[in-house]
Amino acid sequence: MKARALVLREFGKPLRMETIDVKEPGDDEAVLIKVVGAGMCRTDLRLWAGTEPREGFRLPFVLGHENPSSSAHLSFSSLLDTATMVT
Numbered sequence: 001m002k003a004r005a006l007v008l009r010e011f012g013k014p015l016r017m018e019t020i021d022v023k024e025p026g027d028d029e030a031v032l033i034k035v036v037g038a039g040m041c042r043t044d045l046r047l048w049a050g051t052e053p054r055e056g057f058r059l060p061f062v063l064g065h066e067n068p069s070s071s072a073h074l075s076f077s078s079l080l081d082t083a084t085m086v087t
């Protein structure tokens with residue numbers, strides 16, 4: 001499946017909205033979240049600038065992690081109903 005995302009490819013360079021591939025949820029994954037908006041915070045700005053070292057952080061990277069979302073896929077074990085708003 002596809003999604004639109006703000007992708008960091010080079011530290012300190014302009015960001016671009018891109019269409020990216022998103023993996024379908026597996027049988028062992030409980031919930032797929034449909035993000036309906038995204039906010040950037042100071043942590044995102046430090047990641048963009050390359051001044052926020054984090055273990056396992058690699059480029060390209062999708063920025064924006066404060067997102068209003070709804071559940072789009074649920075497994076048999078999930079406690080949410082489809083289209084439940086999550087934060």
Ligand SMILES: [Zn+2]
Nearest residue numbers: 041042043066
């Ligand atoms: Zn934040």
